[in-house]
Structure formats: structure tokens, C-alpha cells
Amino acid sequence: MxxxxxxxxxxxxxxxxxxxxxxxxxxxxxxxxxxxxxxxxxxLKSLGAGISINHNGWKVLELLGIRDDIQGASTNPTVQRNAYTGEIVDPGVAHDPNDRYEARRVRRLVLQEALYARVPPGLIExxxxxxxxxxxxxxxxxxxxxxxxxxxxxxxxxxxxxxxxxxxxxxxxxxxNYAYQVGWRTLIPAERLRHIPDLPLDTTSWWYGKAKSVWLSPVDEPPKSRDIEFTCRVFNEPPIPGRTVSWGISVSNAEVFSRFEDCDPRLVEVFRQVPEGSWTEFAAYAGxxxxxxxxxxxxxxxxxxxxxxxxxxxxxxxxxxxxxxxxxxxxxxxxxxxxxxxxxxxxxxxxxxxxxxxxxxxxxx
Ligand SMILES: Cc1cc2nc3c(=O)[nH]c(=O)nc-3n(C[C@H](O)[C@H](O)[C@H](O)COP(=O)(O)OP(=O)(O)OC[C@H]3O[C@@H](n4cnc5c(N)ncnc54)[C@H](O)[C@@H]3O)c2cc1C
Missing domain, CATH: 3.50.50.60 (FAD/NAD(P)-binding domain)
Known part of the structure; x- marks a missing residue:
């Protein structure tokens, strides 16, 4: 009061x-x-490509008054696939267009800018x-x-x-502590991927391999998503000696691709379409x-x-x-x-x- x-x-x-x-x-x-x-x-900086906003995230965005400033792409269904064969392991849950709090993938920068726009002017130095x-x-x-x-x-x-x-x-x-996991993230213009057969670009897919995974998802409401988020992770990754920075390091296409060469040909083609210089690396730390x-x-x-x-x-x-x-x-x-x-x-x-x-x-x- x-x-x-x-x-x-x-x-x-x-x-x-x-x-x-x-x-x-x-x-x-x-x-x-x-x-x-x-x-x-x-x-204002926004590292990374996309971000998941789930039920709790939407609820708090609503409380902050910006739920409707952010659209994103529903991650339902998220199709789970075998990373080597492409076999669908789980077709996922159907999209419910009436659920305001459904899990969605959003460009990080969109979230950051929506929040920033609601901060009263002059507060940030x-x-x-x-x-x-x-x-x-x-x-x-x-x-x-x-x-x-x-x-x-x-x-x-x-x-x-x-x-x-x-x-x-x-x-x-x-x-x-270093969590023995490294992720790489980028956004690829959807146009660069449309020629790949049987690679739906309007739904999310998660491809699992041995000690690695790949995530492909629109980040804006389909069919408007100009960019597709491409994130891959490896697990059981030994630490890099002397590294003190964990997020947002630029890495080459060859370095990332070397971990995923054995994947399904559709994924291999997605790796080939990544614009050079656009990968950023995120080593995971936890306590x-x-x-x-x-x-x-x-x-x-x-x-x-x-x-x-x-x-x-x-x-x-x-x-x-x-x-x-x-x-x-x-x-x-x-x-x-x-x-x-x-x-x-x-x-x-x-x-x-x-x-x-x-x-x-x-x-x-
Ligand atoms: C690979 C990866 C995937 C992820 N995926 C998701 C996801 O799908 N969904 C999700 O919700 N979260 C996800 N996260 C986690 C999410 O990014 C973080 O939890 C979130 O950014 C935390 O917000 P924060 O404001 O606490 O910290 P940060 O976003 O890290 O912001 C910290 C800010 O503080 C500033 N700062 C740091 N030190 C100083 C200093 N000394 N003086 C002044 N300023 C300083 C930084 O520049 C930065 O702007 C992911 C993280 C990673 C690494």
C-alpha cells in the first residue's frame, strides 16, 4: 500500500x-x-537462438503484462526421432490452438525486447x-x-x-562446476532448408543419438517463421583446460559438424546449410x-x-x-x-x- x-x-x-x-x-x-x-x-544483449516458454513462463509474463507481446511457435507436437535413422520414436502431443499457456519456442531477442519495452524509461545504465x-x-x-x-x-x-x-x-x-555438456546454437533462414525432403519446418523435432541430441524448431508462429532454430548438444564432453567463459563463444561449422557427421542425411544437410560464423557455443555449468x-x-x-x-x-x-x-x-x-x-x-x-x-x-x- x-x-x-x-x-x-x-x-x-x-x-x-x-x-x-x-x-x-x-x-x-x-x-x-x-x-x-x-x-x-x-x-541489450541476447545470446543464443530460441528459448522455450512453458506454462509457468506464460503465467508470469501475463502478470508482468506482456503475455500478448510475444507469439512464438508451439512446440506441440515435438516429434522425437532417432538421430541416425530419422525413425520417429514418439510423434508428440497435438497442438492446442486454444491453450494460451502451451509450450512455445520464442526468439530470445523477442523475449528480451518485450521485457525491455516494459521497463520504465531511464532506469537502465x-x-x-x-x-x-x-x-x-x-x-x-x-x-x-x-x-x-x-x-x-x-x-x-x-x-x-x-x-x-x-x-x-x-x-x-x-x-x-562444469557439467560435461556443451551446446551449440544458431538460427538458419528457413529458405535454406526447404529443399530437404521429409523435413517439416513448421513443427519441432528432437533427434537423439548416443551422448548427443539435435533440436530443430521454428521460433515464430508458422508459417511466418523466417528462421529455424538449430541447437545441438553433446554429453560426457571433457573440459577445455583454462576456459573461463562458458556462453556465446563463436565456433566454426567444421568443429560442430565433426560431432554429428554420422547423423541422418537430412540432419547432415541441415548442418551444411548453416551460414559460416553463426554457431555459438554454450558449455554448461551447474552448482x-x-x-x-x-x-x-x-x-x-x-x-x-x-x-x-x-x-x-x-x-x-x-x-x-x-x-x-x-x-x-x-x-x-x-x-x-x-x-x-x-x-x-x-x-x-x-x-x-x-x-x-x-x-x-x-x-x-
Ligand atoms: C544452451 C542453453 C539453452 C537454454 N534454453 C533455455 C530454454 O529453452 N528456456 C529457458 O527458459 N531457459 C533456457 N536457458 C537458460 C536461460 O538462458 C537462463 O536461465 C536465463 O538467461 C537466466 O536469466 P538471468 O537474467 O538470470 O541471467 P542472464 O540471462 O545470464 O543475464 C545476466 C545479465 O547480467 C549481466 N552481468 C553479468 N555480470 C555482470 C556484472 N558484473 N555487472 C553488470 N552486469 C553483469 C550480463 O551481461 C547479462 O546481461 C538455456 C541456457 C542455455 C545455456
């Missing part, structure tokens, strides 16, 4: 992935808040790489950036992804469930920073957006319910509510 006497909460959100942008939207709808969003990149946080007790948190600037916030929301700097401050010993998604009574983790899970659930963006929505509700609740106590006590209560709701969820996964 808005209150004439409520102090303004200064909230610093770190990152403009799905977690940071949805936090900016949900938190800016609260009364008496001053929000800034800090992003290390120079502009680019070229702001967080390098340090300092607990100032009742006075908040000092937030320090690489360019030498700093700010003070009452709440810091760490939406800075799998290699979170915010998490490093709360849990310096948290182990982030154990965190004991606490908050620290110092004023710093909180949302999205991948709070649950590095190798992307295997295909719902990381939805989890990040659910976190953001829940955080906004927890702050709203604490400010309404806790009528005595200092700002820092109210914030501590809000973050504990958030922690109690979200931590068991991630622990169960």
Missing part, C-alpha cells in the same frame, strides 16, 4: 537478462521505490560492470563499478547470471542448491545467479521471471505487514519471505 510516510527504497538491480528486466518491471510497480538497473554490456559490494550495515550496500563509480542501495538484486559477482560476495566458496538466496539482510539473488542448473530444465528464464515477481510481492507484503521497525528490518523480512518461498523450490529441483 502506498504510504505518505514510507521511506523510498533504493534498489540496485545488476544485469539485464530475463531476471534483471523482469525485476525492473515488477519492482518499479511498487510504490516508494527508486530503481536503477546496471548492465556491464554496452547494449549500460557499461556498468559490478566489481564490488560492501555491507554498510543499516546504511545499505555500497555498489562499486569497474569504471570507478559507485552508488548506495538499500537492496541489491543480483540478476547477473551464472557467473554472478553478487553471488561471489554472498557465497565466495560456492562451487560452480548445488544454495542454502540461502539472500545475504546481509539486503542482497538477494534471482535467476541463474541463484540456481546455476546447466540449462537442463529448459525453463531458466521462467524461473528468473518468477523470482522477480515473487521478490516484488515479498517486498510489498513486508512493507504492508511490518508496521514497526526500521527500513533495514523490513527489507530483511521481505528477503526472508522471498528466501522461504523460492529456496525450497530450487532445492526440490
Amino acid at each position: 502506498p504510504s505518505a510516510t514510507s521511506p523510498i527504497l533504493r534498489i540496485a538491480v545488476i544485469g539485464t537478462g530475463p531476471g534483471g528486466l523482469s525485476s525492473a518491471i515488477a519492482l518499479s510497480q511498487l510504490p516508494d521505490v527508486h530503481i536503477r538497473v546496471y548492465e556491464k554490456a554496452s547494449e 549500460f557499461n556498468k560492470k559490478l566489481i564490488g559490494l560492501e555491507d554498510l550495515g543499516k546504511n545499505g550496500v555500497r555498489v562499486v563499478f569497474e569504471d570507478g563509480s559507485e552508488t548506495i542501495a538499500d537492496i541489491v538484486v543480483g540478476a547477473d547470471g551464472i557467473r554472478s559477482v553478487v553471488r561471489r560476495h554472498l557465497a565466495p566458496d560456492y562451487p560452480l 548445488p542448491a544454495m542454502e540461502n538466496l539472500m545475504g546481509w539482510d539486503k542482497v538477494v539473488l534471482v535467476g541463474d545467479s541463484s540456481h546455476p542448473s546447466a540449462g537442463g530444465f529448459g525453463s531458466g528464464s521462467a524461473f528468473a521471471m518468477e523470482d522477480s515477481w515473487t521478490l516484488a510481492r515479498a517486498i510489498e507484503y513486508a512493507r504492508t505487514m511490518v508496521t514497526t521497525g526500521s527500513v533495514s528490518e523490513v527489507i530483511g523480512d521481505a528477503l526472508r519471505v522471498f528466501n522461504e518461498v523460492r529456496r525450497p523450490y530450487y532445492k526440490a529441483m
Whole structure:
């Protein structure tokens, strides 16, 4: 509830992935808040090709007010095939055009831009790489950036992804481990694939081989999808010594194809049609469930920073957006319910509510 006497909460959100942008939207709808969003990149970036949005994802997008800004392509039916023979192993579940919350594949950039468009103007600062946080007790948190600037916030929301700097401050010993999986992703113009016989481009197909898989899917509502998403993964992949970057590395066609040469001729032809220079590599990292998604009574983790899970659930963006929505509700609740106590006590209560709701969820996964 808005209150004439409520102090303004200064909230610093770190990152403009799905977690940071949805936090900016949900938190800016609260009364008496001053929000800034800090992003290390120079502009809105969206690594990867497509992203699955499932039931929970649509629900939270609806709450954020952008369900109808995103279309995507239904992933029903997803036809499961043998990667070597093309044999259909499972024809999948029929598409239900009346289901608003049906699983769909969406261009990542479409999701990012839809979220970005709902962030009130002027909140985001680019070229702001967080390098340090300092607990100032009742006075908040000092937030320090690489360019030498700093700010003070009452709440810091760490939406800075799998290699979170915010998490490093709360849990310096948290182990982030290579998950022995690598994925490569690209978008191919549909026109380049239309000559391949018996390769439907208006439905999703998932091809399984030994320790590898390939995913082909439209990313916009068929028949409008100009591009087909092509994602492949290998499992049991040994680590590359010295590698510290995990997402978005450019790799050559030959390097990716060398793992899939033995596949069905239709897939081999799809590999041949990938424009050189368009593959990006994603090595998967994961860590154990965190004991606490908050620290110092004023710093909180949302999205991948709070649950590095190798992307295997295909719902990381939805989890990040659910976190953001829940955080906004927890702050709203604490400010309404806790009528005595200092700002820092109210914030501590809000973050504990958030922690109690979200931590068991991630622990169960
Ligand atoms: C191969 C692969 C496939 C996936 N498929 C799906 C899928 O189908 N569906 C799905 O929902 N999810 C999927 N995911 C997971 C999904 O991409 C993530 O869960 C989601 O992007 C997490 O959002 P986030 O905002 O927490 O983090 P991110 O999207 O990683 O965003 C973090 C942001 O913080 C910024 N940042 C980082 N450090 C700093 C710093 N020090 N200072 C300032 N800014 C900083 C980054 O530049 C970035 O903009 C997949 C992931 C992978 C790797």
C-alpha cells in the first residue's frame, strides 16, 4: 500500500537478462521505490537462438503484462526421432490452438525486447560492470563499478547470471562446476532448408543419438517463421583446460559438424546449410542448491545467479521471471505487514519471505 510516510527504497538491480528486466518491471510497480538497473554490456544483449516458454513462463509474463507481446511457435507436437535413422520414436502431443499457456519456442531477442519495452524509461545504465559490494550495515550496500563509480542501495538484486559477482560476495566458496555438456546454437533462414525432403519446418523435432541430441524448431508462429532454430548438444564432453567463459563463444561449422557427421542425411544437410560464423557455443555449468538466496539482510539473488542448473530444465528464464515477481510481492507484503521497525528490518523480512518461498523450490529441483 502506498504510504505518505514510507521511506523510498533504493534498489540496485545488476544485469539485464530475463531476471534483471523482469525485476525492473515488477519492482518499479511498487510504490516508494527508486530503481536503477546496471548492465556491464554496452547494449541489450541476447545470446543464443530460441528459448522455450512453458506454462509457468506464460503465467508470469501475463502478470508482468506482456503475455500478448510475444507469439512464438508451439512446440506441440515435438516429434522425437532417432538421430541416425530419422525413425520417429514418439510423434508428440497435438497442438492446442486454444491453450494460451502451451509450450512455445520464442526468439530470445523477442523475449528480451518485450521485457525491455516494459521497463520504465531511464532506469537502465549500460557499461556498468559490478566489481564490488560492501555491507554498510543499516546504511545499505555500497555498489562499486569497474569504471570507478559507485552508488548506495538499500537492496541489491543480483540478476547477473551464472557467473554472478553478487553471488561471489554472498557465497565466495560456492562451487560452480562444469557439467560435461556443451551446446551449440544458431538460427538458419528457413529458405535454406526447404529443399530437404521429409523435413517439416513448421513443427519441432528432437533427434537423439548416443551422448548427443539435435533440436530443430521454428521460433515464430508458422508459417511466418523466417528462421529455424538449430541447437545441438553433446554429453560426457571433457573440459577445455583454462576456459573461463562458458556462453556465446563463436565456433566454426567444421568443429560442430565433426560431432554429428554420422547423423541422418537430412540432419547432415541441415548442418551444411548453416551460414559460416553463426554457431555459438554454450558449455554448461551447474552448482548445488544454495542454502540461502539472500545475504546481509539486503542482497538477494534471482535467476541463474541463484540456481546455476546447466540449462537442463529448459525453463531458466521462467524461473528468473518468477523470482522477480515473487521478490516484488515479498517486498510489498513486508512493507504492508511490518508496521514497526526500521527500513533495514523490513527489507530483511521481505528477503526472508522471498528466501522461504523460492529456496525450497530450487532445492526440490
Ligand atoms: C544452451 C542453453 C539453452 C537454454 N534454453 C533455455 C530454454 O529453452 N528456456 C529457458 O527458459 N531457459 C533456457 N536457458 C537458460 C536461460 O538462458 C537462463 O536461465 C536465463 O538467461 C537466466 O536469466 P538471468 O537474467 O538470470 O541471467 P542472464 O540471462 O545470464 O543475464 C545476466 C545479465 O547480467 C549481466 N552481468 C553479468 N555480470 C555482470 C556484472 N558484473 N555487472 C553488470 N552486469 C553483469 C550480463 O551481461 C547479462 O546481461 C538455456 C541456457 C542455455 C545455456
